[in-house]
Amino acid sequence: MKHPDVFKAMMGLAATYENSTLEPALLELVKIRASQINGCGFCLDMHTKDARLEGETEQRLYLVSVWRETSIYSEREKAALAWTEAVTRLENQHVPDAVYDQAKAQFSDEELVRLTIAVVVINGWNRLNIAFNLPAGSYKAGSLKAARAPAS
Known part of the structure; x- marks a missing residue:
């Protein structure tokens, strides 16, 4: 990204959930689902990898x-995916009560705030990448995590 201050700000916000009790694999599912809804090829490429x-x-x-x-996702994953869809779409200007109740049954207050930030x-990221037409396909698996790692 040509604007390191924007990248740094977005990464700072992401840090609030990356070291939380939310499972990394669950967070990737959330990122994939939101990126599917938004049609962000770059983010789908990155997060599936x-x-x-x-x-x-x-x-x-x-x-x-x-x-x-399907029955292959846990109740916690289903709650996270439903929450992701509701927060991404906000069709009725709020998260439906049933989705909120489902999420509250699976996540602590702390986790739900961090999941929402995710x-x-x-x-x-979807909106930035779509707006600037970032092409999909070139992301190397794990390179974002490596870029965030402290230098030794």
Whole structure:
């Protein structure tokens, strides 16, 4: 990104959930689902590759967009995916009560705030990448994590 201050700000916001109790694989599913909804090819490329590094299977990655139609996701993952869709779309200007109740049953207050920030951040990245037409396909798995690692 040509604007390191923007990159740094977005990464700072992402740091609020990356070292939380939210599972890295769950966060990748959230990022994939939001990116599917928004049509961000660059982010889909990145997060499907990084999800594989977190141990995700091809089948689970292929079925994220139709997660309601399968039994391969845990109740916690289903709650996170429903929350992601509701926060990404905000069709009724609020998260439906049923989705909120589902999320509250699976996540602590702290986790739900951090999960919401994860959805906000991926939506921000989607919009930036789509707006500036960042092409998909060139991301190397794990390179964002390596870039964030402290220099030794």
